[in-house]
Amino acid sequence: MTDSLDTAELAARFRAVFGAAPDGIWQAPGRVNLIGEHTDYNDGFVLPFAIDKAARVAVRIRPDSTVRMLSTFGNQGITTADTASLHRKRAKGWTKYPLGVIWALQQRGLAVPGVDLLVDSDVPRGAGLSSSHAIECAVISALNDLTGAGLGAEDMVLATQQAENGFVGAPTGIMDQSASLRAVAGHAVFLDCRDQSIRLIPFDARGAGLVLLAIDTRVSHSHADGGYASRRQSCELGADVLGVGALRDVGLDDLTEAGGLLDPETFRRVRHVVTENDRVLRTVELLETAGPGAIGPLLDASHASMRDDFEISCAELDLAVDTARAAGAIGARMTGGGFGGAAIALVPVGSEPRVRDAVAAAFARAGYAAPDIFSVRPAAGAIRLA
Ligand code: GAF
Numbered sequence: 024m025t026d027s028l029d030t031a032e033l034a035a036r037f038r039a040v041f042g043a044a045p046d047g048i049w050q051a052p053g054r055v056n057l058i059g060e061h062t063d064y065n066d067g068f069v070l071p072f073a074i075d076k077a078a079r080v081a082v083r084i085r086p087d088s089t090v091r092m093l094s095t096f097g098n099q100g101i102t103t104a105d106t107a108s109l110h111r112k113r114a115k116g117w118t119k120y121p122l123g124v125i126w127a128l129q130q131r132g133l134a135v136p137g138v139d140l141l142v143d144s145d146v147p148r149g150a151g152l153s154s155s156h157a158i159e160c161a162v163i164s165a166l167n168d169l170t171g172a173g174l175g176a177e178d179m180v181l182a183t184q185q186a187e188n189g190f191v192g193a194p195t196g197i198m199d200q201s202a203s204l205r206a207v208a209g210h211a212v213f214l215d216c217r218d219q220s221i222r223l224i225p226f227d228a229r230g231a232g233l234v235l236l237a238i239d240t241r242v243s244h245s246h247a248d249g250g251y252a253s254r255r256q257s258c259e260l261g262a263d264v265l266g267v268g269a270l271r272d273v274g275l276d277d278l279t280e281a282g283g284l285l286d287p288e289t290f291r292r293v294r295h296v297v298t299e300n301d302r303v304l305r306t307v308e309l310l311e312t313a314g315p316g317a318i319g320p321l322l323d324a325s326h327a328s329m330r331d332d333f334e335i336s337c338a339e340l341d342l343a344v345d346t347a348r349a350a351g352a353i354g355a356r357m358t359g360g361g362f363g364g365a366a367i368a369l370v371p372v373g374s375e376p377r378v379r380d381a382v383a384a385a386f387a388r389a390g391y392a393a394p395d396i397f398s399v400r401p402a403a404g405a406i407r408l409a
Pocket of ligand 1: 063064196
């Protein structure tokens with residue numbers, strides 16, 4: 024990963040590459056999810072927050088339909104496409120994200136002109152911290168402003184989901200882009216994925232003598248791989264057999280009966296979603312009444328559910344979570360879609376060095392790549408920088 028550029032550097036780089044100043048620069052952050060995993064596409068509840076790592080995109084509208092794209096990461100040079108003939112199978116690497124956004128806007132009947140586009144990002148890629156959505160949200164914010172499309176945040180959320188589902192090929196929900204587009208600094212976003220309503224929940228770990236660490240295991244994952252889609256299919260099957268529109272409509276009290284109707288694997292998937300929705304609601308309640316110091320056991324239970332029922336953890340994530348806890352974390356869980364990526368650990372400030380050292384040492388002993396460990400706090404959502 025390159026160090027990220029500041030606004031002036033990004034504008035200067037854009038001018039050097041494309042021969043003219045950008046019309047503007049937009050930024051959209053990655054996210055961690057405090058709790059509520061694989062609940063979004065089940066019409067359920069999630070509690071993510073935006074982090075202070077973000078994608079930035081400098082954009083200039085062109086007089087024709089050509090798209091020229093360059094990033095400060097990757098090594099593919101300038102890639103070109105034509106807005107009049109976008110093909111998902113031809114799009115390579117990160118260029119799927121801006122092209123997917125243009126495609127999704129076209130699907131909504133919006134005319135999108137050609138653009139020159141330079142992308143920079145310090146969101147770790149493939150780490151489950153929403154690096155792809157950060158790019159999509161920065162691009163859609165730019166195109167929304169520059170074309171005067173007038174989309175509200177909820178519409179932009181749905182358009183970027185359409186980009187992911189229909190162009191990138193990842194059957195994801197709406198959590199990541201909702202955090203990236205709608206977050207407010209200092210708060211987690213309590214999102215009801217059924218109607219997109221949000222409540223901002225203050226989250227001040229420092230004020231509670233804690234720090235939230237993100238532990239990037241460096242096990243790269245993609246939601247376009249089969250694991251994510253197969254979990255989604257299991258949930259849809261479960262909802263179908265149980266006769267509900269979405270697993271959101273299954274309560275804890277319904278689980279015993281569900282056990283008699285579902286095959287064992289589908290039952291475990293359903294149980295994860297149902298109990299995870301409940302954990303989100305309880306986490307919100309605890310944050311509002313007792314503060315971050317009270318949510319550790321719910322983070323732990325969420326991880327166990329993802330490891331045992333939803334089966335989306337991996338050895339590296341389990342090691343990160345177990346080691347962080349043994350070294351003093353009051354709660355820890357994998358975050359994001361799973362099969363790799365990052366864990367989060369809520370750690371008393373004084374134990375932070377011990378937790379970092381213990382996790383690094385455990386990874387070295389296991390022969391895993393060194394994890395990247397950094398603290399995160401709730402940052403603002405997407406903005407125009409220039
Ligand atoms: C990924 C997806 F993009 C989200 O929509 C969500 O399903 C998450 O995995 C799991 O909670 O980040």
